[in-house]
Amino acid sequence: MNVVQGKMTAEGKRFAIVVSRWNEFVTKELLDGALSELERYGATDVDVYHVPGTWEMPPVISRLVGNAKKKPDAVIALGCILQGQTTHAQMLAGDVASALMSLQISSGVPISWGVLTPDTQDQALDRAGLKLGNKGREAALAAIELASVLEQI
Numbered sequence: 001m002n003v004v005q006g007k008m009t010a011e012g013k014r015f016a017i018v019v020s021r022w023n024e025f026v027t028k029e030l031l032d033g034a035l036s037e038l039e040r041y042g043a044t045d046v047d048v049y050h051v052p053g054t055w056e057m058p059p060v061i062s063r064l065v066g067n068a069k070k071k072p073d074a075v076i077a078l079g080c081i082l083q084g085q086t087t088h089a090q091m092l093a094g095d096v097a098s099a100l101m102s103l104q105i106s107s108g109v110p111i112s113w114g115v116l117t118p119d120t121q122d123q124a125l126d127r128a129g130l131k132l133g134n135k136g137r138e139a140a141l142a143a144i145e146l147a148s149v150l151e152q153i
Contacts, residue, residue, distance in 0.1 A: 004152050006145030010043035013147050015140075016064050016072040017046065020079035022053035026121075029128035030078040030114055030136030037140035047072075054079035054115055055092060058099035065107035072109060073151070074143035078136055079115040080124050093117045110146035114139030 015038055019031045031048065038046055047070070049060055061075050077100060083089045096115065104111040114136050118124040127135045 004149055006148035008041060008141070008144060009148070010038055010041040010144045013043065013073040013144075014045040014071070015043055015047075015074055015076065015143060015147075016061075017048045017076045017078060018057050018060050018064075019048065019050055020052070020054045020057065021050055023080035023082060023124065026080040026116065026124045026128045027078055029125075029134065030080070030116070030139075033129060033134035033136035034076050034078060034114065034140040037137045038144070041144050043144075054081055054096050057096060058103065061100065061111060062103055065103060065109040073147040075109060075111045076114055076136075076139045076143050077111055078139065080128075081115065081117050082121065082124060083117065083119045089117065108150065110143060110150060112139040112142040112146065
């Protein structure tokens with residue numbers, strides 16, 4: 001039996017972070033958490049791409065994973081879609097999640113999901129480092145581990 005596990009090192013790997021400016025009071029904290037975790041695990045090749053909102057993430061990530069010269073070993077998607085009084089947030093989150101899943105399957109490049117979908121600003125802040133950890137950090141750890149697993153296959 002062969003057991004494959006991710007090695008928790010980012011050394012020698014290229015990472016891209018695509019972060020939404022919408023709800024920047026939250027996404028800045030997610031970005032800081034992701035960058036801190038990548039640095040902690042030895043990443044030295046990290047590019048950060050700022051986009052207006054979560055909706056704009058898929059075309060940027062598509063270009064990144066299709067670029068032979070700058071193709072990352074993993075992408076970290078960071079955003080915050082606050083729920084409102086309409087179904088807009090649910091549709092947005094579902095469409096973006098579906099697009100990113102399709103991209104990671106078709107490209108073979110893992111895309112870790114660091115997009116929050118909280119009901120309130122307080123819940124968003126809790127998940128951006130106040131009470132419930134930092135989901136940007138968690139997304140970075142997932143990206144490191146997935147890049148390692150895929151490298152071994």
